[in-house]
Amino acid sequence: MYARYGCVCFAVPKRLIKHLAEHEDDAKHRDKLLGQVRHSAKLRGRRTTATLAGAATQPSTKPLQRSVFDAQGLTFLPGKLLRDEDDPPTRDKVADQAYENIGVALQFFSTLFKRDSIDNKGMRVDATVHYGYSFVNAMWTGEQMIIGDGDGKTVTALAGSLGIIAHEFCHGVSQHLVPGGLGVVNRPRMPPVLKGEAGALNESFSDVFASMIKQWHAKEDVTQADWLLGDDILKPKAGKAIRSLKDPGNQKLTYGADDQIKDYKRYKATDESHKASGIANHAFYLAATRLGGHSWETLGPVWFKGFDKLRARSTFLDAAHATLSVAAALHGQGSKTHDAVKAAWKKVNVLA
Ligand SMILES: [Zn+2]
CATH class of the missing domain: 1.10.390.10 (Neutral Protease Domain 2)
Structure with missing residues (x-):
């Protein structure tokens, strides 16, 4: 079963995107970055997408269960299915990178902690790539991963970063590890936020395990x-x-x-x-x-x-x-x- 809260985390902190906007000479691009900060705030309030809720909670019979979708530059979720588990690579580099990097994270937890996917019940990990236009972020919504293409100017496509994908994956893991969510504060008619020491521990769990996943993958x-x-x-x-x-x-x-x-x-x-x-x-x-x-x-x-x-x-x-x-x-x-x-x-x- 999904935790009750929606999205609370982005890979790229608001502080960095604002910093990038402040140092952007091109006014149009600056407005785009600031627009994304506002759009991100709205996304935090996302709730369950009905089309995904049933399928993803089914126990897995396979060691890995991944589905990568294509938002085609829009913001509807999950988008068009591009690659399911065991499908051959697509012609879409970003989709294949997301598929591979999610696979590394799944294998890390399965191999080292005998954990069966994010919820330990074999849930299928869904990811949507090409989310939005030049979206400079990636996030875990509480149900699935959303991955932007970056603007190519300051931030590159995020699917290719194992550290970023693993960080978001780990938000899913901690959501299922700690009842109610580590540091998640729900607010009436407002998106939930991470607060206080517990909220910082939530972010740290994602950073620490993402760092370990990188090291494990590179055998460092x-x-x-x-x-x-x-x-x-x-x-x-x-x-x-x-x-x-x-x-x-x-x-x-x-x-x-x-x-x-x-x-x-x-x-x-x-x-x-x-x-x-x-x-x-x-x-x-x-x-x-x-x-x-x-x-x-x-x-x-x-x-x-x-x-x-x-x-x-x-x-x-x-x-x-x-x-x-x-x-x-x-x-x-x-x-x-x-x-x-x-x-x-x-x-x-x-x-x-
Ligand atoms: Zn985070």
Whole structure:
């Protein structure tokens, strides 16, 4: 069954699109970007599309279940079916990239966590490509993925980015992991939003697991990984990446208006969820690099099982305690893993 809330997340933060618009010389293009910020706000309120609701909840008998649709530049969902599971590649590069990248995310969770798709019940993962005209974003609506083509000027087609597709995929996973949605606040006659520490943890779950999926796919150890997300969608004039887990808020690694924080002492309750997610992102990075090797092998299960214990209004301290208790259960109190997790949450000032 679907969670009750609709879309709450976009891959490209509003802050970055506004930043791009402010630095855009072409007035027409600037208006287009600002228009997309407004359109995105409307999309957050989307509700179930009846045509998809029944089909996607059926338990899967196959290891992977993907369907890629084409919105043909419009905003009707899901659009025309382009490629179903086991279909041969289409002539549409973007559709095939979406299909492949969703497949990597599905296989990651299936192989490492024995998780059967987003809901652990084999739900078919639907994605709509060519959404809107030059849409510079991708998102998880609560039911399916929407992927824009980018404007080609500042943001390239988002389907080709494994990190972006995995990030959105993971919003679906956490939606089904935490009843009510981690940090999701429903508002009367308004779209739901991610708020507070739990909202930041929601964004962080997507960043951390997307980063792990990238590393797993490239077979990179913690020293080989770049710990960036969205490093493959921005044109040089827009920036280098959307986020860095290694050094959140370092604009030299990301983009000019990046305001992510990595220290809980700087956290304010009004902080936007993409801003405060840097705290937990960095904690994962610190623990992973202290442990060495592959991030998904030892630390991945600790983080996954830890976040599985969280509730809709959990705090950073709850996440620290949850991951610590899993580390102790799996590896023992005072084990190398337990110590690494503790040191990481201390370094970001969540634990005293
Ligand atoms: Zn997100």
